[in-house]
Amino acid sequence: MEGRQVDARTRQLVEQPCRVTMAGYVNPMEDAAAERRKSTFNPDELAAFLHGGEDKLARRDELIKLLSSQPWGDKTHRYFYNREQEYVGGLKSAVGIWKKMREERLPIEDGIAMRGLANFPGGLELHIGMFIPTLLSQGTPEQQAKWLPMCNRLQIIGTYAQTELGHGTFVRGLQTVAVYDEASKEFVVHSPSLESIKWWPGGLGKTATHVVLMARLFTKGKDYGPHAFVVQIRDLDTHLPLPGIMVGDIGPKMGFNSVDNGFLKFDHMRIPRDAMLMRFAQVNEDGQYIPPPPDNQKAAYATMVYVRATIVRDSGDFLSRAVTIATRYAAVRRQTTSKLGEPELQVLDYDNVQQTLMPLLSRAYSLIFMGRSMMAMYESFDAARARGDFAVLPELHALSSGLKALCTDIAASGIETCRRTCGGHGYMLASGLPTLFNSYVQNVTWEGENSVMYLQTARYLIKSALAVQAGKPLTGSAAYLATAAQQAGVKCGVATPGDWRTSSHALAGLTRVAAQLTAQAAQVLLRAAGGRVAFDGDAWNASTVDLIRAAKAHIALYLHQNFVDCVEAAAGQRSITAPVAAALRAVVSLHGVVLLVEASGDLLEGGYCSGRQVAMLREQQRALVRELRPNALALVDSFGIPDFQLNSALGRKDGNVYQALLDSARISPLNATQEGPAWEPVLKPLLSPIARSRL
Amino acid sequence: MEGRQVDARTRQLVEQPCRVTMAGYVNPMEDAAAERRKSTFNPDELAAFLHGGEDKLARRDELIKLLSSQPWGDKTHRYFYNREQEYVGGLKSAVGIWKKMREERLPIEDGIAMRGLANFPGGLELHIGMFIPTLLSQGTPEQQAKWLPMCNRLQIIGTYAQTELGHGTFVRGLQTVAVYDEASKEFVVHSPSLESIKWWPGGLGKTATHVVLMARLFTKGKDYGPHAFVVQIRDLDTHLPLPGIMVGDIGPKMGFNSVDNGFLKFDHMRIPRDAMLMRFAQVNEDGQYIPPPPDNQKAAYATMVYVRATIVRDSGDFLSRAVTIATRYAAVRRQTTSKLGEPELQVLDYDNVQQTLMPLLSRAYSLIFMGRSMMAMYESFDAARARGDFAVLPELHALSSGLKALCTDIAASGIETCRRTCGGHGYMLASGLPTLFNSYVQNVTWEGENSVMYLQTARYLIKSALAVQAGKPLTGSAAYLATAAQQAGVKCGVATPGDWRTSSHALAGLTRVAAQLTAQAAQVLLRAAGGRVAFDGDAWNASTVDLIRAAKAHIALYLHQNFVDCVEAAAGQRSITAPVAAALRAVVSLHGVVLLVEASGDLLEGGYCSGRQVAMLREQQRALVRELRPNALALVDSFGIPDFQLNSALGRKDGNVYQALLDSARISPLNATQEGPAWEPVLKPLLSPIARSRL
Numbered sequence A, B: 001m002e003g004r005q006v007d008a009r010t011r012q013l014v015e016q017p018c019r020v021t022m023a024g025y026v027n028p029m030e031d032a033a034a035e036r037r038k039s040t041f042n043p044d045e046l047a048a049f050l051h052g053g054e055d056k057l058a059r060r061d062e063l064i065k066l067l068s069s070q071p072w073g074d075k076t077h078r079y080f081y082n083r084e085q086e087y088v089g090g091l092k093s094a095v096g097i098w099k100k101m102r103e104e105r106l107p108i109e110d111g112i113a114m115r116g117l118a119n120f121p122g123g124l125e126l127h128i129g130m131f132i133p134t135l136l137s138q139g140t141p142e143q144q145a146k147w148l149p150m151c152n153r154l155q156i157i158g159t160y161a162q163t164e165l166g167h168g169t170f171v172r173g174l175q176t177v178a179v180y181d182e183a184s185k186e187f188v189v190h191s192p193s194l195e196s197i198k199w200w201p202g203g204l205g206k207t208a209t210h211v212v213l214m215a216r217l218f219t220k221g222k223d224y225g226p227h228a229f230v231v232q233i234r235d236l237d238t239h240l241p242l243p244g245i246m247v248g249d250i251g252p253k254m255g256f257n258s259v260d261n262g263f264l265k266f267d268h269m270r271i272p273r274d275a276m277l278m279r280f281a282q283v284n285e286d287g288q289y290i291p292p293p294p295d296n297q298k299a300a301y302a303t304m305v306y307v308r309a310t311i312v313r314d315s316g317d318f319l320s321r322a323v324t325i326a327t328r329y330a331a332v333r334r335q336t337t338s339k340l341g342e343p344e345l346q347v348l349d350y351d352n353v354q355q356t357l358m359p360l361l362s363r364a365y366s367l368i369f370m371g372r373s374m375m376a377m378y379e380s381f382d383a384a385r386a387r388g389d390f391a392v393l394p395e396l397h398a399l400s401s402g403l404k405a406l407c408t409d410i411a412a413s414g415i416e417t418c419r420r421t422c423g424g425h426g427y428m429l430a431s432g433l434p435t436l437f438n439s440y441v442q443n444v445t446w447e448g449e450n451s452v453m454y455l456q457t458a459r460y461l462i463k464s465a466l467a468v469q470a471g472k473p474l475t476g477s478a479a480y481l482a483t484a485a486q487q488a489g490v491k492c493g494v495a496t497p498g499d500w501r502t503s504s505h506a507l508a509g510l511t512r513v514a515a516q517l518t519a520q521a522a523q524v525l526l527r528a529a530g531g532r533v534a535f536d537g538d539a540w541n542a543s544t545v546d547l548i549r550a551a552k553a554h555i556a557l558y559l560h561q562n563f564v565d566c567v568e569a570a571a572g573q574r575s576i577t578a579p580v581a582a583a584l585r586a587v588v589s590l591h592g593v594v595l596l597v598e599a600s601g602d603l604l605e606g607g608y609c610s611g612r613q614v615a616m617l618r619e620q621q622r623a624l625v626r627e628l629r630p631n632a633l634a635l636v637d638s639f640g641i642p643d644f645q646l647n648s649a650l651g652r653k654d655g656n657v658y659q660a661l662l663d664s665a666r667i668s669p670l671n672a673t674q675e676g677p678a679w680e681p682v683l684k685p686l687l688s689p690i691a692r693s694r695l
């Protein structure tokens, strides 16, 4: 269209009409700038606090420069890749970062930061996240000495093969066997059925040369349950599967397609005895099974706690990306006016949009603080463990399971909700939101399906409730159950909407709900069980809805308590300035109110609140959202997510959203030719000259 | 791995261990068969009723044969297509069906059925769904005579270009102008800004030769608002954009990528005067604007009602597919046992899974019946309209808007919930669920963003409430508001959990909630408006959350009432046998209870229910789910969705899910070579021979 000649008269003809239709137009970049002038605090301050200091942010900017100068670091075409390009691209990115780290001897934090910024998972995820850690935790010193250097130089690439077509949640039910052969001093690994085929391990499809295999260990005819083995699966010279191995990619998924999750079947494959990771359990040459010390089980739990803690940490990161995109876009998107020709309303000013986004913003903050606390808890446990002290493990296990579930539920549904507030443009990959959702949502399933995770927490709650009944003292996160019975008659003391802002009222309400739902669940379970509680079996399985409700309420309380504590601690220690503290306190209050609104049916059912108090809750939610509105952009800017990481046409900081959408469309492969790929094979024969001659 | 030699001793060694790990194994196909034996009615009967007779089902089977014998009808590789293959494939499918219809002179129902079965939207969606219908409704007889024959022979392909980068919801704010030039008797069409670029029209990117363009009409310097024009955009010989046109594909989306949604920019393009669709408004040669008769506006509403009615109709179809997949899989998926070696539990027997899926099943049925009623209402309106009777239009507009929103919300979130109950395998495209979700979810946005749709219904409700206050009589769906004030003191009469089964109690509860939320919304609005209600502007925009809540409650009531009525009518007219009626009545009861559980906070807040009654509600939900459990597969079989249409490894009727997953993985393009596409460029240089020599 460029360079087209248009006569002056025609130009003049449309001039006035165009002025009319353009009246009231506001440039989105001006909107973005104007929004930022409204804030009551400096987002750079809060960003620095959240990221651990200005130097961390400065370092991150350097890493962005480094990444974007690499051929594998460019993100311009990311949303156009086909599966093969995604797979190769993800691997190039992962390998590229790995090499940079080694070449320039960068610290591990730089690597983590670069992986986050690149946001391009690849065939090394499980090598880094599970293969090496399992060697570290379950390998003997000799085994570690043998494998780890090769792992670090990427001379071998590993993954973690536990799940089978037929078994995910129930690991004890795995069907793959590893049978000790006393004659040859080897194990024979075999997949006895279709359902026993390993399915899902990341990087297994086309990348990994080795796996940590979870298989049922048999020696002397006895089943010792799942144990871990290091098994080479591909020839290192040809990358072809070794004899006895069938391996491949499981096919395309909802997201995460740069990772080659794979399948794996064994046909009577022999592996050496020392392929078994023998730090804890052992099989000696004679085929004697030497059981692990009791700490083994605890060590396994500790690993799970760690992985779940990292999932909790990441949930806030991912949700805050979505909230950043949706809030920035809602601030510059204008739609509808009652007076044609005047500026339309920023969609962030519609009640429905702001009462969707501001609560999600509060949740993102809450998850971020929860992630920090969860990692800190893990680290303090780790220190205690080094001294042989496992005392907090049951509590930590229950918490990390429930938090894994609730935080990923909140993040996953929050991302999709953010996407929807963007209207049509949120459906475009260029917005960043569909990919964010489709890749994030796996977190509700892997590393413990969320329902199953809530049930872990529920188990702890029911045990705690039984302990109270038995007159035993309670400590830890469920300690409030000890006084729940006495509290049952107490009524909510809220007299004005503003009362709901105070943490004491919010926490009291959430505590009440958690106690009430735990009591309800215990009752349902007892009734189903005919009075004798078991933590699995028919009665348990028939009560899981109530158990899950209780677990959610308990974790929601925990989440809010943590948020309150963290912000108060930061304010008390003056880690944040007064204006930042004021803004954050409003976010905390909103968070509490949002959780309470969600629980209002329970607050009423238990007789704790009156209808009027619940109405005040909604009123207070509205008031807090209005109060936070001027800080909307400052609060998302404070998440400190750089444009490079977001890679979103709608979420760019400068607000130039429409230009970004158009720029992205122009380079879409479908636009490589003007007539498109269907012209020759489909359309030309149809729109045939003969037919057209009749036009 | 085939043909591998394994010695007898090795085979023997693993035999017993394999027997141990395979103990308790149940073949999923046997599970599926056993499940079907439990049902209390014959699903073929119900399927025939839902599909309008056995002959319809038989015809459908013939059409499946026809489709699957076409090269473009094969679905085996559907989940592996890249964008270009999707686009070309979708178009081939659409054109293929079109041609078959013409060649074999098939009735229109066959075409609709084939399009549904193929489930492969393509570049013709808008040609069929909007371009032709707009010509029919807004073109003069001459315009129709000119364009329609070419449309029918696919000599031209059209789309509907309304939305711009900057404007979707607010159509009056479009910036594209069509200015009448009295000198040349032409219109000049021009896009004055980046934001005015047309964005989203389906098929516009690379397929369409023509568009119905919505542009602001100017003549004699005056703005007459958006009007429709037929504009040719591509050369029919070369398919290249005409001078003055910039057009292309907007790029990849969350789903629906076989459709080439496009962008379009005009640079002072001249089009003839008769390009304007002039059935209603006209511009004569002298540039005089002849306004449309008042019925024009109504006709436009009627078209919207029609399109929304079809969205309502489809919602049940799509949700029932997801429910079919998830329920069938949950019936054959076994996971976890407390006694290793015994059969594990079918996951459909976990409380959390069945209390997720059975309610969604009831919703799918409700949406299906709602879709039938909605289409019937539209048809009866259409007949009245032919007689010039538009009386029901306001009611129908309010209903179809709210139903569009609620039904698509229910279906979209229901599909994703179904996906999650499938655990890890639900994340695979082969399950069918990710694609179903990603392509369905656009329905919450297009043809009226859902929040905006609810607000249409809310407007009707508030008007109705004001009418009551003004002492005017009410008819139609909101008639219950007339007596709401008198009813406000009445308490729920439920005394036992079983009482909640009866429609009268369920409907009374839902009516109460709708009335209460409407009153609340009116109050919030009045307060914000300082007593004077307006249906747009600041006060309205600040009250939309409450307005939307009211609209949802109103529509939920309507949905349930319709479900009750339809099933009772079918039972009363003996269109269904007694066993089918009994099963469906339980589904209806569950539907009511599920809606009430959702609204329990409101039931309590308004003082209608006691805490005990709400507890009974949950108890009754549990009881109904248990009661329906034996009919789970029969009820999904009754949806009558053939495997060909579902295209789901997990949803296949025979239960052979694991084999289907493996079969699908084997043909994944990433498995084209054993070593995969990253071996040569990335992995080989890394896992270098020198490094390996040290192994």
Ligand SMILES: Cc1cc2nc3c(=O)[nH]c(=O)nc-3n(C[C@H](O)[C@H](O)[C@H](O)COP(=O)(O)OP(=O)(O)OC[C@H]3O[C@@H](n4cnc5c(N)ncnc54)[C@H](O)[C@@H]3O)c2cc1C
Binding pocket: A126, A160, A161, A162, A163, A166, A167, A168, A169, A170, A199, A200, A201, A202, A256, A261, A442, A445, A446, A447, A448, A449, A451, A452, A455, A544, B333, B335, B336, B347, B350, B352, B353, B420, B421, B422, B423, B424, B425, B427
């Ligand atoms: C993207 C992705 C990556 C993965 N990567 C790996 C990997 O690298 N290595 C690996 O080994 N595995 C991996 N997995 C597998 C993952 O660990 C499992 O999918 C996960 O553990 C869930 O198990 P499942 O799929 O068998 O679900 P199932 O257990 O089959 O769950 C199905 C349904 O049954 C319900 N259910 C099952 N058991 C119970 C119970 N006891 N009580 C109540 N409800 C129950 C669940 O709530 C769910 O609704 C991955 C999965 C995904 C999606």
Ligand SMILES: Cc1cc2nc3c(=O)[nH]c(=O)nc-3n(C[C@H](O)[C@H](O)[C@H](O)COP(=O)(O)OP(=O)(O)OC[C@H]3O[C@@H](n4cnc5c(N)ncnc54)[C@H](O)[C@@H]3O)c2cc1C
Binding pocket: A333, A335, A336, A347, A350, A352, A353, A420, A421, A422, A423, A424, A425, A427, B126, B160, B161, B162, B163, B166, B167, B168, B169, B170, B199, B200, B201, B202, B256, B261, B442, B445, B446, B447, B448, B449, B451, B452, B455, B544
């Ligand atoms: C897959 C797909 C296909 C499409 N196909 C076509 C097509 O063929 N032809 C065509 O012309 N268009 C098409 N569209 C465009 C579609 O019609 C618009 O996306 C839709 O109308 C929503 O408008 P929007 O995107 O401008 O959202 P916006 O109006 O920008 O909405 C953004 C946000 O603002 C809120 N909001 C906006 N206005 C109000 C209000 N008045 N009150 C309260 N809240 C408000 C919304 O709730 C939403 O959260 C398509 C869109 C999609 C996603």
